[in-house]
Amino acid sequence: MSVHTHPLSPAIDDAIAAYALDALDASEIPALEQHLASCPACREQLLDLQRAVTGIGLSLDDAEPPAALRDRIVSAARATTPAAKPLPFTAARTAAPARPVTSTSTAFAWLAVAASLVLVGAMSWFVMMSRQQTADARNQRQAADARAASLQGELAALEARMTVISATDAHQVELQGQPDAPGSSARAFISASRGMVFTAKNLPPLATGRAYQLWIVTKQAPVSIGLLTVQADGSVTSLLPLSADASLNPVAVAVTVEPAGGVPSPTGPKVLVGLMSQH
Secondary structure, eight states: OOOOOBTTHHHHHHHHHHHHTTOSOTTTHHHHHHHHHHOHHHHHHHHHHHHHHHSGGGGSOOOOOOHHHHHHHHHHHHHTSOOOOOOOOOHHHHTSOOBOOOHHHHHHHHHHHHHHHHHHHHHHHHHHHHHHHHHHHHHHHHHHHHHHHHHHHHHHHHHHHHHHHTOTTOEEEEEEEOTTSTTOEEEEEEETTTEEEEEEEOOOOOOTTEEEEEEEEESSOEEEEEEOOOOTTSOEEEEEOOOTTTTSSEEEEEEEEEETTOOSSOOSOEEEEEEOOOO
């Protein structure tokens, strides 16, 4: 920062520093601005102070610190610096002997830099908090969107099952547990036009490489409906399509234990069996 000697150097330096901080009394501003218009050295000193006060924060994102923070900084600056006196820029004062720059004016300049650093710290804190709040809100929105999508999927699946259950050609079949799964039970709704809804509970866990396979037994042969996805608690809720072969003269529904990939014809033990009522 450049400094200079001037006939009114201490008073002018203090006034310029206060002016750079927007802390100069309004009554003194016209006289100082008149002086600045005719004094290049004072204008240069004012520019240096203004760069120190405002230049540091230009790389930050926009953030407006509270007005109370600036007021406290300015009050502290005034409390540690002699009150500025009115500047009667008269010919008599201008002719006074030049005095060197005092330590008071230098301290005030450094105080301006310190004040700008405090402002930068405050703005950085507000920017950081704003970004954190934005990230939290984004995470909450993503979690809410995921939950909404999950609920929509569950609703769509429920509506699809209800379409089968309420079909005019739907048949209900109750399945009973067999010796390999005596505590199990199941229910099937079969509609030749809409498909099949199958629910089960208490199916025992299987060894690695084994799976539960669902069948519709027709008068011609057992027809595979597919492998069942069993939850950890042994329950099943599935919506499955029916082929034309499965809809042709069905007489029973069964679940067997088969190799993990499934088989074209049942080979393993039956765990659930239910007979279809004849209409």
